Amino acid sequence: ETGVTQSPTHLIKTRGQQVTLRCSSQSGHNTVSWYQQALGQGPQFIFQYYREEENGRGNFPPRFSGLQFPNYSSELNVNALELDDSALYLCASSLGLRDAYGYTFGSGTRLTVV
């Protein structure tokens, strides 16, 4: 059984650029959610995808968007990068809509915006 894998592990981008982060969910999991973790903070919910549709969103602007594919893998896209977007981005997968089934987290992608 494979866990959640994220790529790349580290990324440096320039302010104003666009970035795509990728996540492969754990085998059998149909729900993927993304979190942003700034330094010294807890993870903050960005959005969740269930069966290829967004079904929940946190307090993030529209320039944060996502996709989920038929194999349940997912992408997080961020447009017009700002310095404050520098953070660890975590992907989590689960079987079902709520954490009642248990989220499995990836190791994250460290994004630095300069």
Added chain:
Amino acid sequence: AQRVTQPEKLLSVFKGAPVELKCNYSYSGSPELFWYVQYSRQRLQLLLRHISRESIKGFTADLNKGETSFHLKKPFAQEEDSAMYYCALTKTSGGGADGLTFGKGTHLIIQP
């Protein structure tokens, strides 16, 4: 909007001493509470959830709705308990998903 507060950024105790990591929450509905743990160089993982009423690695947590708290306790700390601990909340009803709302975390250090 829901909020989770972990008042201690850092907690240092000696091996064998009792441990209590505090967590308070605010939420208008009926929440589900969790504790997540991140050991050094490892990914975030679920430690326990209040609906299971279980003890994991000697840790327990009781949901106190009157005090809106979900403190994590262990009677005798071990060195391998050193880690970052996050309290988290999610809603249990209603449409859509709000994901998990995390606290800022408490860094637990167990001294030998």
